[in-house]
Amino acid sequence: MKLAKSLQDIQPSYIREILSAASAPGIISLAGGLPDEGTFPLALMTESLTALSNKAQLFQYGNTAGYTPLLEHFRGRYQLPSSHDSIVCTGSQQGLDLIARAFINPCDSIVMEAPSYLGALQVFGLAQAKIESISQNEHGPNLVELEACFCANGITLFYAVPDFHNPTGVCWSLAVRKKVAQLCQRYNVTLIEDVPYRELRFTGDSLPLVSSFCPDNSLVLRSFSKIATPGIRLGLVTGRADWIAALNKVKQAADLHSSLPMQAVLLDLLQHDKFPQHLTKLGQLYKARYEALSKNIALKLPSNCYANTVDGGMFIWLSLPECDVDAIAKSALEHGIAVVPSSVFYQDRESITPALRLNFTNSNIEELGEAIERLSKVIKTHSMA
Amino acid sequence: MKLAKSLQDIQPSYIREILSAASAPGIISLAGGLPDEGTFPLALMTESLTALSNKAQLFQYGNTAGYTPLLEHFRGRYQLPSSHDSIVCTGSQQGLDLIARAFINPCDSIVMEAPSYLGALQVFGLAQAKIESISQNEHGPNLVELEACFCANGITLFYAVPDFHNPTGVCWSLAVRKKVAQLCQRYNVTLIEDVPYRELRFTGDSLPLVSSFCPDNSLVLRSFSKIATPGIRLGLVTGRADWIAALNKVKQAADLHSSLPMQAVLLDLLQHDKFPQHLTKLGQLYKARYEALSKNIALKLPSNCYANTVDGGMFIWLSLPECDVDAIAKSALEHGIAVVPSSVFYQDRESITPALRLNFTNSNIEELGEAIERLSKVIKTHSMA
Numbered sequence: 197m198k199l200a201k202s203l204q205d206i207q208p209s210y211i212r213e214i215l216s217a218a219s220a221p222g223i224i225s226l227a228g229g230l231p232d233e234g235t236f237p238l239a240l241m242t243e244s245l246t247a248l249s250n251k252a253q254l255f256q257y258g259n260t261a262g263y264t265p266l267l268e269h270f271r272g273r274y275q276l277p278s279s280h281d282s283i284v285c286t287g288s289q290q291g292l293d294l295i296a297r298a299f300i301n302p303c304d305s306i307v308m309e310a311p312s313y314l315g316a317l318q319v320f321g322l323a324q325a326k327i328e329s330i331s332q333n334e335h336g337p338n339l340v341e342l343e344a345c346f347c348a349n350g351i352t353l354f355y356a357v358p359d360f361h362n363p364t365g366v367c368w369s370l371a372v373r374k375k376v377a378q379l380c381q382r383y384n385v386t387l388i389e390d391v392p393y394r395e396l397r398f399t400g401d402s403l404p405l406v407s408s409f410c411p412d413n414s415l416v417l418r419s420f421s422k423i424a425t426p427g428i429r430l431g432l433v434t435g436r437a438d439w440i441a442a443l444n445k446v447k448q449a450a451d452l453h454s455s456l457p458m459q460a461v462l463l464d465l466l467q468h469d470k471f472p473q474h475l476t477k478l479g480q481l482y483k484a485r486y487e488a489l490s491k492n493i494a495l496k497l498p499s500n501c502y503a504n505t506v507d508g509g510m511f512i513w514l515s516l517p518e519c520d521v522d523a524i525a526k527s528a529l530e531h532g533i534a535v536v537p538s539s540v541f542y543q544d545r546e547s548i549t550p551a552l553r554l555n556f557t558n559s560n561i562e563e564l565g566e567a568i569e570r571l572s573k574v575i576k577t578h579s580m581a
Numbered sequence: 582m583k584l585a586k587s588l589q590d591i592q593p594s595y596i597r598e599i600l601s602a603a604s605a606p607g608i609i610s611l612a613g614g615l616p617d618e619g620t621f622p623l624a625l626m627t628e629s630l631t632a633l634s635n636k637a638q639l640f641q642y643g644n645t646a647g648y649t650p651l652l653e654h655f656r657g658r659y660q661l662p663s664s665h666d667s668i669v670c671t672g673s674q675q676g677l678d679l680i681a682r683a684f685i686n687p688c689d690s691i692v693m694e695a696p697s698y699l700g701a702l703q704v705f706g707l708a709q710a711k712i713e714s715i716s717q718n719e720h721g722p723n724l725v726e727l728e729a730c731f732c733a734n735g736i737t738l739f740y741a742v743p744d745f746h747n748p749t750g751v752c753w754s755l756a757v758r759k760k761v762a763q764l765c766q767r768y769n770v771t772l773i774e775d776v777p778y779r780e781l782r783f784t785g786d787s788l789p790l791v792s793s794f795c796p797d798n799s800l801v802l803r804s805f806s807k808i809a810t811p812g813i814r815l816g817l818v819t820g821r822a823d824w825i826a827a828l829n830k831v832k833q834a835a836d837l838h839s840s841l842p843m844q845a846v847l848l849d850l851l852q853h854d855k856f857p858q859h860l861t862k863l864g865q866l867y868k869a870r871y872e873a874l875s876k877n878i879a880l881k882l883p884s885n886c887y888a889n890t891v892d893g894g895m896f897i898w899l900s901l902p903e904c905d906v907d908a909i910a911k912s913a914l915e916h917g918i919a920v921v922p923s924s925v926f927y928q929d930r931e932s933i934t935p936a937l938r939l940n941f942t943n944s945n946i947e948e949l950g951e952a953i954e955r956l957s958k959v960i961k962t963h964s965m966a
Contacts, residue, residue, distance in 0.1 A: 197684045197737055197738070197771050197824065198684070198737075199683060199684065199827055200682065200683055200684055200685055200686050201686050202682070202686075203682070203683055203827060203830060203831065206830055206834070216644075228642070230641060230642055231641075233637040233638060233640070233641050234637070236637050236640050236641075238634045238635075238637060238640065239634070241634055242634040245630055245631065245633045245634050245842075246630065246631045246634075248630045249623045249624070249626055249627040249630050249631075250623075252618040252619070252621050252623060253618060254812055255618070255621050255623065255810035255811070255812035255813065256615060256616075256618050256621075256810070256811060256812055257613070257615055257806070257811040257812065258812060259601075285836075286671050286814075286836040286839070286840075287836050287837055289834070289835070289836050289837050290835060290836040293834055293835050293836070297585065297587070297588070297707070298584060298585055298588055299582045299583070299584065299585055300585055301585050301586050301587075315833075315834065315837075318833060318834040319834045321834075322682070322831065322834050352582055352583075353582070386582050421642070425640035425641070426640070426641060426642040427639055427640040427641055427642065427643060427840065427841035427842055428640065428840055428841075428842060429671075429836060429837070429838065429839065429840045429841075439582065442584055442588065445588060445591055446588065446707065448700075448703060449591075449674070449678055449700065449703040449704045449706075449707050450674070450675060450678050450835070451670075451671040451672050451674055451675040451678070451814060451836070452672055452674050452700075452814070453814065454671070454814065454840075455671075455812065455813055455814045455839075455840040455843050456812035456813075456814075457630075457812055457813060457843065458840050458842065458843065
């Protein structure tokens with residue numbers, strides 16, 4: 197059989213591919229977007245996991261939208277208005293895929309920031325969307341470019357990660373959030389607000405969701421991979437009931453529903469009285485690692501390699517002087533450190549700025565120090581110092 | 582936002598919709614395709630479920646193709662040749678969806694038997710395939726129609742459920758299996774062999790997979806919903822490594838991977854020394870229920886309503902004299918029995934033969950008797966007797 201046309205141009209995820217290389221002995225990996233296994237709140241989940249085998253109904257077929265008590269919990273937790281609904285997905289990755297399948301026709305134009313989340317590039321690629329890229333600064337998307345795009349291109353959808361962006365770590369300012377919401381309303385564009393890292397803030401106060409300023413022009417994608425665990429594959433989409441109903445139709449064909457036992461365990465976890473404490477500890481740990489990584493970069497790398505500051509999330513974006521980032525990443529792997537070159541996060545190779553995405557959540561402070569030590573040798577070899 | 586064109590003609594699953602009506606108090610449901618909760622092998626899963634909370638690595642991100650030890654188990658269990666591979670899916674429903682997304686372009690022609698599995702109709706509808714329907718007899722698909730279709734229409738794909746077909750319960754004869762395999766090879770058509778009910782045989786000996794006669798012209802879809810439990814949402818696709826690699830690319834975008842803790846629990850279950858005994862007991866229970874249902878039909882329904890005999894699976898197909906099957910199903914629900922009218926299983930309304938799909942796995946013998954009692958009243962009301 198021949199591949200479908202929609203698949204012919206899709207590359208396998210570089211990151212999913214690099215993760216196997218990165219797991220070789222001796223490699224320190226700052227490549228993945230993995231939370232630290234040691235932080236998984238398994239102690240808070242033990243009782244639920246053990247109780248599962250007495251709950252046969254959780255092993256039966258369930259509703260496509262999700263486990264009813266969990267959906268009720270989300271209604272309260274995220275203060276959904278009565279005109280809004282939610283649907284549990286097999287990871288927020290599935291949520292994004294359902295949105296693309298429900299609302300995008302081939303050749304439809306959508307907007308993303310560049311660089312952008314690779315999994316979103318894959319989803320929109322499969323949907324054969326035309327991706328318009330706009331640049332990003334430290335406060336969020338370039339609003340002039342965004343409005344120009346909204347004006348010119350018959351855009352129906354803007355995909356964004358406003359809290360601790362993947363790959364750059366940027367968190368949109370309040371002013372930018374309000375302005376983007378206004379633009380979405382003015383041009384009748386739907387914001388797909390992807391917030392997997394929102395609860396991983398370790399500095400400053402949480403900012404309102406962009407969608408809180410344009411609730412009927414948005415769909416919010418949440419992930420439980422970072423605050424609970426990734427292996428259970430659970431995410432959530434919330435938004436207008438008619439849009440959620442459309443996602444429901446696609447999900448019936450896509451996988452009927454997501455794992456029910458895992459949904460029940462997630463509900464217990466979210467309601468556990470020690471869950472807030474788990475989030476606090478997670479933030480403290482990641483903050484310490486982020487600070488160690490930043491310090492090592494400042495100390496050990498030449499001054500033309502600099503990282504942005506972040507207030508949360510899992511990544512920093514290490515800007516490099518003009519260079520071949522793919523060669524740097526390859527050479528880094530040979531020196532025992534896995535990183536992701538900026539090139540994979542761009543739809544359009546011409547707009548690539550040289551940088552590396554570094555993850556700070558899945559290595560301890562000693563490893564982060566050693567990783568930057570190794571990276572500094574790579575950078576010297578490439579005579580960028 | 583407007584719905585994507587591919588979704589505009591897709592109806593929500595009648596069966597998923599009816600399941601909520603069917604769960605009202607007092608209703609006996611023969612409508613769903615649900616296994617009996619009481620048979621779930623939870624006792625064999627308790628130890629695995631309890632052990633999960635000590636296995637943090639099972640809660641981390643995993644490989645897209647599945648949990649490695651489970652994939653190794655499948656290689657042995659299903660005796661995969663070295664040129665073949667497998668991918669774990671979020672239910673076999675997802676496997677089918679991945680196949681459609683990887684290999685079907687809009688307007689491509691595919692073949693299915695009519696009546697056919699509703700979930701497959703939905704998937705191929707979303708893929709905007711042109712569905713060619715062929716009729717079915719008690720030995721399997723009409724081979725003359727099948728070959729005529731393969732000859733005429735540039736068909737690349739034939740979707741079939743050879744073991745205890747949903748909705749008719751038909752099990753293909755050995756001769757038909759061999760002939761279909763030959764035709765697939767001759768016309769270079771890929772067989773999508775969906776075998777969710779294969780291990781629910783309660784009479785006679787298992788027949789070889791159709792794909793065993795054309796291994797490089799087939800993909801096999803397996804479900805663990807019927808032999809383990811549906812709620813865990815796990816299925817499997819096996820076939821040529823290059824085709825499985827294509828499914829892997831789609832699955833990266835679709836949900837990254839399926840629930841890892843559930844995959845580990847499934848592996849333990851499949852390897853449990855009491856698992857074969859569980860399958861035997863399941864077969865005995867379903868056989869007794871099937872026989873009770875058949876007996877009740879013969880005793881209580883008029884002779885122009887007759888059910889086929891089946892050797893396994895979950896359904897019988899109750900043929901009715903000319904009538905409005907939708908009206909019968911509606912009236913049945915008012916009389917406290919949920920059934921599925923044949924109309925929902927046809928792509929093309931003109932070829933509908935009047936029948937009801939009756940499930941015998943999720944009601945006990947007493948309920949099955951009472952269900953047919955109620956159905957007989959409905960049939961009398963519609964003066965078909």
